[in-house]
Amino acid sequence: MKKINEIVIVSGKGGTGKTSLTAALASLFTGKVMVDCDVDAANLHLILNPEKVVRQSDFAGGKKADIDPELCTKCGICLDACRFEAISPDFVIDPFMCEGCGACFALCPHCAVNITEGTAGTWYVTDTGNNERFVYAEMHPGEDNSGKLVSAVRNEARIEAKSADIGLVIIDGPPGIGCPVISSVTGTKLVIVITEPTPAGVHDLERIVGLANHFKIKTAVVVNKFDINPGLLNKIKDYCSLNNLDFIGEIPFDSAVTEAQRAGKSIVDYKSECGASIAIKDIFKRIELIIGDM
Amino acid sequence: MKIVFASGKGGTGKTTIAVNLAYYLAESGKKVQYLDCDVEEPNGHLFLKPDYDNKTAVKVMVPSVDLDKCNFCGRCSAECRFNAIVTIKDKVLVFQELCHGCALCVRICPEKAISEEQREIGFIEEGSTVNGISFVQGVLNVGEPMAVPVITAVKKNFKEDYIRIIDAPPGTSCPVVKTITDADFVVFVTEPTPFGLHDLKIAMSVAINMSKLFGVVINRDGEYPPLKEYLDQEDIPVLMSVPEDRDIAEAYSRGELLLISLPGYRDHFKILADNIMKLTGKSL
Amino acid sequence: MIAITSIDGTIEGGLDERFGRAKKIILYDSEKQNINVIDNKLNMSASQGAGIQTAQNIIDAGVKVVISGHLGPNAFRVLNAAGIEAFAASNITVKEAIEAYRNGKLIKLTGSDVEGHW
Numbered sequence: 001m002k003k004i005n006e007i008v009i010v011s012g013k014g015g016t017g018k019t020s021l022t023a024a025l026a027s028l029f030t031g032k033v034m035v036d037c038d039v040d041a042a043n044l045h046l047i048l049n050p051e052k053v054v055r056q057s058d059f060a061g062g063k064k065a066d067i068d069p070e071l072c073t074k075c076g077i078c079l080d081a082c083r084f085e086a087i088s089p090d091f092v093i094d095p096f097m098c099e100g101c102g103a104c105f106a107l108c109p110h111c112a113v114n115i116t117e118g119t120a121g122t123w124y125v126t127d128t129g130n131n132e133r134f135v136y137a138e139m140h141p142g143e144d145n146s147g148k149l150v151s152a153v154r155n156e157a158r159i160e161a162k163s164a165d166i167g168l169v170i171i172d173g174p175p176g177i178g179c180p181v182i183s184s185v186t187g188t189k190l191v192i193v194i195t196e197p198t199p200a201g202v203h204d205l206e207r208i209v210g211l212a213n214h215f216k217i218k219t220a221v222v223v224n225k226f227d228i229n230p231g232l233l234n235k236i237k238d239y240c241s242l243n244n245l246d247f248i249g250e251i252p253f254d255s256a257v258t259e260a261q262r263a264g265k266s267i268v269d270y271k272s273e274c275g276a277s278i279a280i281k282d283i284f285k286r287i288e289l290i291i292g293d294m
Numbered sequence: 295m296k297i298v299f300a301s302g303k304g305g306t307g308k309t310t311i312a313v314n315l316a317y318y319l320a321e322s323g324k325k326v327q328y329l330d331c332d333v334e335e336p337n338g339h340l341f342l343k344p345d346y347d348n349k350t351a352v353k354v355m356v357p358s359v360d361l362d363k364c365n366f367c368g369r370c371s372a373e374c375r376f377n378a379i380v381t382i383k384d385k386v387l388v389f390q391e392l393c394h395g396c397a398l399c400v401r402i403c404p405e406k407a408i409s410e411e412q413r414e415i416g417f418i419e420e421g422s423t424v425n426g427i428s429f430v431q432g433v434l435n436v437g438e439p440m441a442v443p444v445i446t447a448v449k450k451n452f453k454e455d456y457i458r459i460i461d462a463p464p465g466t467s468c469p470v471v472k473t474i475t476d477a478d479f480v481v482f483v484t485e486p487t488p489f490g491l492h493d494l495k496i497a498m499s500v501a502i503n504m505s506k507l508f509g510v511v512i513n514r515d516g517e518y519p520p521l522k523e524y525l526d527q528e529d530i531p532v533l534m535s536v537p538e539d540r541d542i543a544e545a546y547s548r549g550e551l552l553l554i555s556l557p558g559y560r561d562h563f564k565i566l567a568d569n570i571m572k573l574t575g576k577s578l
Numbered sequence: 579m580i581a582i583t584s585i586d587g588t589i590e591g592g593l594d595e596r597f598g599r600a601k602k603i604i605l606y607d608s609e610k611q612n613i614n615v616i617d618n619k620l621n622m623s624a625s626q627g628a629g630i631q632t633a634q635n636i637i638d639a640g641v642k643v644v645i646s647g648h649l650g651p652n653a654f655r656v657l658n659a660a661g662i663e664a665f666a667a668s669n670i671t672v673k674e675a676i677e678a679y680r681n682g683k684l685i686k687l688t689g690s691d692v693e694g695h696w
Contacts, residue, residue, distance in 0.1 A: 003669075013335065014464050015305005019489065040465040041303040041496075043489040063375065083396050096471050101396030102375050141466035141500045148628070151599045175304045175464070176334060179439055186648065187595055198547040200337045207436070228540070229547035253540060255516075261487045262518050371634075377627020380634060382660045389652055392627050439626075 002167035004158060005294055007190040007287070010173035010181060012204025014041070016196045017224040020257055021280065022172040023047040023266040026134075028284040032168040034128070035157040036136035037150045037184040039121065044172050047266055048134050050126030059152065061120025061143050063100035067091050071112035078104035078113065096142055121149065125156050133160040147183035150174065154184070168291070177207045186215055189294055192248070192287070194222045197232035205236065209243060219245050220290065222283055226250035246290070249283035251276050295576055296458045298477035300501075301484065302493025304464040307513035307536070308483040311566075313341040314552045316459040318563035319578060320427045321553075327456040330431035331473045332463045333416065333444040340549045344429035346421035352432065352447045353412040354440070355395045359386045363407035370399035370408060391439060416444040420451060428453055441469040449476075457578055466497050474500060479574050480508035481533060481566075486518035494521075498530070507573055509533040511566065531573060534566040580606045580679065581636045582672045583646040587615040589673040595647020598629030604672055605639055608680075614639075629653030637662065645675045649687055 009025075011018040022044060026034050036044040065086075067078070072091050079087050081104055086097035093104075105113040123137035135157045137149055157169050171188070174180040185191055191212040195201040205221070212219040221240050226233050233250070240247040251257075252275040260270035268277045299312040313328070320326045330336040357370075357379060368381040378392040379399055390413050400408045416434040423429055432448035434441050441463070452458055462473040474480055480501045484494040494510070501508045510525060512535035525532060536542070536559070545555040552559050571578050583600035585592045594600035603616040616639065618632060629649070633656035636644060644657060644664045657664055665684040667675045678684050 013305060014303055040467060041489070041493045043303070043492060046488045046492060081398075081401065096468075096475065099394050099396065100375060101394055101398055102373065103396050103398040103401065106373055106398055106402055139466075141496055141503075142468055142471045148599070151596070155601075177436070178334065196547070199340050199549045200335070204335070225543065228543045232547060253543065255538065258485075258487060258514070258516060258538070261489060262516075264488060377630045380630055380656055380659075382634075382637060382656065385659045387655060387659055389627065389630060389655075392630075392652070 002165055004161050004167055004169060005190075005291060006154070006169040006171060006188040007192065007291070008037075008171040008173045008184055008188045009192045009194060010185065010208055011175055011194050012177060012208045013195075013200050014175035016194050016201060017251065017257065018175070018194050019043045019047070019172055020261065020267060021194050021222065021224070021251075021283075022170065024268045024277070024280045025170055025284060025287070027266040027268050028281065029168065029170065031166055032132075032170050033157045033161045033166055034132075034134040035153060035169060035171040036134075037153055037171050037180065038174045039137045039139045039149050039153070039180070040174065042136050042138050045126070045134070045136050047261070047264060048128045049264065050124075050128050050134055052127050054125045054127055054133070056122055056124045058119040059121050059123060059137065059149055061118045061140070063102070063115050063117050064093070064095050064098045065100065065102065065104050065113050065115050066093050067104075068112045068114060071110050073110055073112075075109065077107050077109065081107050123149070123153050123156060125160060133157070133164070135160065147179050150180050150183035177204070177211055181208070182211065185212060185217065188217060190287070190290060191217050191219045192222060193219060194224055195236065196225045197223060197229040197236060199232075202232055202236060202239075205239070209245065218290070220248045220287070221245050222248055223250045225253040227252050246286075248286040249279055251279045251283075295574070295578065296460060296476065296478045297570060298460045298462050298474055298480045300462040300470060300474060300480055300482055300497055301464050302466065302482070302495075302497035303489060306483045306485050306490060308464065309337050309341070309461055310542075310546060310552065311481070311483050311511050311513065311536075312459050312461045313338050314559075315563055315566055316342065316427050317425065317551055317553050318560065319457055319459075319567060320423075320425045324578060325428075325453075325456045326426075327428040327430065327453050327458045329448050329452065329458055329460045331445045331448050331469075332461050333432040333434040333441050333448070333469075334463060336431045336433055336461075338461050339429070339431055341551050342423045342427060342429060344421040344423045344427070346419045348420040350418050351414045352416045352418060352444045353414050354393070354443050355397065355410040356390045356393045356413045357388055357397075357399050357408045358411045359388065360407045360409065361386065363405045365405055367404065370403055373398055373402055394440070415440065418444070418447050418451060428456060442472055445469055445473060449473075466500055471500055474504060474506060477506055478576070479570055480506050481511055481570070482508060483511045483513055484521070485514045486512055486516055486521045488520070491521050491524060495524075509569060509573060511535070514538040531569065533569040534562050536562060579639070579641045580608060580643045580645060580676065581639065581641040582606065582644075582675055584615070584672050587617075589613060589676070590671055593645065593647065593667055593670050593672050593675050595668055597646040597649050597653050598632045600632065600646065603632070603636065605641065606676055627652070630656055633657050633660075643679070645679055645684065654687065
């Protein structure tokens with residue numbers, strides 16, 4: 001039985017090429033389970049193109065209140081109790097405003113309020129061909145991604161890895177630095193941060209490295225579109241050496257990356273000798289070395 | 295007039311388009327207010343570079359338990375849906391960052407042992423830019439999970455007779471929905487890729503559900519027919535498209551406004567403003 | 579009694595390094611040498627406060643010692659308030675964790691070692 005090593009690719013700010021890098025790594029690594037934890041904007045399936053869904057499950061979401069007009073006497077106690085301005089003067093609850101706190105439910109003297117649990121989204125375990133597994137989830141609009149959906153998705157991936165005796169799980173992490181990111185990072189063996197040389201990119205790199213350090217997880221850094229701002233690229237490199245981070249590669253500004261996305265392919269499959277592909281293949285080799293040392 | 299800038303996925307250029315429209319309108323002599331509701335990652339200031347003259351804390355209400363009155367019955371813990379208050383033998387623990395401030399515990403405590411106190415979760419900064427844009431941003435403290443109270447505070451600082459440019463967080467989570475709620479017009483910024491289109495469809499469904507007026511800005515435009523086919527088929531107006539241009543990426547990376555470093559794009563923003571006027575029937 | 583977070587509810591199976599979102603909790607009675615399993619499924623899907631709720635369940639079960647991978651600050655605060663000791667283990671089966679605890683080889687947690695999330 002192989003030990004399962006999970007590696008996660010995160011970015012802080014969205015749109016830095018996280019999913020494009022993950023898709024390329026999916027093509028280069030053999031013997032792995034792929035996971036998309038970016039459930040707000042799940043995109044990896046658009047490249048990995050699963051052949052079939054092996055199993056799937058709805059995912060319970062936040063609780064919402066609603067008022068039964070038959071039982072409601074319009075006494076106004078709930079209006080007074082609701083802190084979220086979710087109840088209209090004619091006693092209808094706006095589901096987008098309702099926090100599901102249950103104050104109206106607990107205080108209604110006529111039992112006219114119901115609390116229901118909706119579905120927040122669905123997760124899928126899929127087969128991408130050659131019996132390789134890919135797990136992803138999609139949220140419904142207006143639902144919040146929380147640690148729980150990320151935990152559920154990672155859990156399914158580990159089940160797949162274990163049953164097929166696969167030692168590597170590669171996770172496309174969510175953007176930001178909030179709860180879903182924390183849930184996608186905890187317990188992994190390597191965090192790969194992909195950033196770009198822009199003020200927002202540098203700022204987010206610092207925040208996400210702080211997070212990885214907190215959990216004492218080995219962190220590697222990739223800079224995408226490295227050639228758009230040499231000054232900030234150097235600043236990122238200095239930051240990495242100062243903080244003992246593994247700088248594992250830089251990807252040039254390359255229009256082939258967008259073309260590959262439009263073709264529904266990973267960059268290394270689309271144009272294996274373009275600048276971005278060469279850089280990513282080099283990054284792949286460095287990740288292999290890091291994993292070899294685990 | 296309230297114009298919300300939203301996007302399905304991050305990194306499509308939502309902030310770039312929003313700050314440049316604000317700048318364009320201000321240069322055209324309009325009264326403009328920029329409200330940054332992307333409180334986890336407020337980036338508009340990097341480009342508009344405002345001078346701040348006011349900073350106020352955003353506070354939420356959390357419970358405070360008077361242990362002399364409490365009989366440790368545990369009713370508050372049982373009823374709290376957020377696991378924010380725990381009763382153990384002779385102790386009551388309050389987890390302030392999990393509390394949504396619903397005050398249910400305050401209302402149901404049989405001993406009237408619970409009152410409310412304030413807790414700071416972020417702040418609002420106000421100021422103005424060199425060319426007279428009124429600027430407001432909300433900043434959520436790192437590690438705070440609840441963005442909505444800060445967003446609400448940003449929106450409360452609006453100026454009535456100004457054109458309000460509101461930068462929403464990316465995605466379609468609850469804070470985004472709340473930002474869109476009272477918009478007069480929503481601008482979705484997307485890019486012509488399968489990722490962009492996939493996330494745009496989800497984001498637009500929010501505006502459609504709320505019967506909002508909206509349109510799409512295509513950023514980094516390039517050859518991707520499915521996007522335009524979809525927009526045509528659904529009769530969704532394209533407000534402006536900006537070509538894929540390395541110079542724009544470089545200007546962005548230096549924190550510069552597009553209209554200052556590449557003034558050739560001025561006409562694009564005129565078209566954007568004209569289209570918004572046409573669709574809303576209101577002058578900007 | 580000792581509580582150990584578990585992946586599959588068996589003592590041969592792995593210790594679940596997550597506390598609040600652990601799949602199962604194994605209760606090991608060191609005097610009677612028997613085990614009981616609590617299903618923690620409900621908390622796995624809690625939208626927030628999973629660690630707090632798990633800690634409360636453990637307290638209600640009358641446990642004195644907890645062994646898990648990582649403890650968040652909220653869970654730690656609840657356990658601490660109830661006077662329960664917490665120990666850290668990783669990459670280990672439940673059985674090995676119990677052995678290691680008995681031989682005094684586990685490190686006692688004096689504070690949370692991970693940031694809370696919700």
